[in-house]
Amino acid sequence: MLMQYMEQIESLGLNLFFAAIFFFIGMAIRDVLKQGNVPKFGRNIVWLVLFLGCAGFIAKGIIQMTWEGSGIG
Template sequence: MFGFNEEQIAWFGLTIGVGAFMLYMIFIVAQLAWEAKAGKFGTFVLFLALAFGMVGFIAKGIIQWIIDK
């Protein structure tokens, strides 16, 4: 499709697509914290829980990059 093979499309979806989804999730959590009037500590806890998932995804990418070197 458009000159790309399946591997390139999958790479794009997993890196760019999931990265964009993570940015959207940050917006959702910020909106949730603001509407719920969570305060500083509540907002910190919400973002901390979100950050654990993001750190895992980023670590996976870094580990794959190191192994492929």
């Protein structure tokens, strides 16, 4: 039974791994910004870029799921 769901388990594990990586990157950036006394505007730009990267990754996953579900990919 486990072999039937191996691809789904791998996909879920990979997505959780990427979520953890984004979390740890965010914590590292937060620490660097705090210790570097970065101005508010600079902090906002850094967080915006991080958010857009994460949103792009999520959008890619959603597009990939819809295409695979409809038989395109």
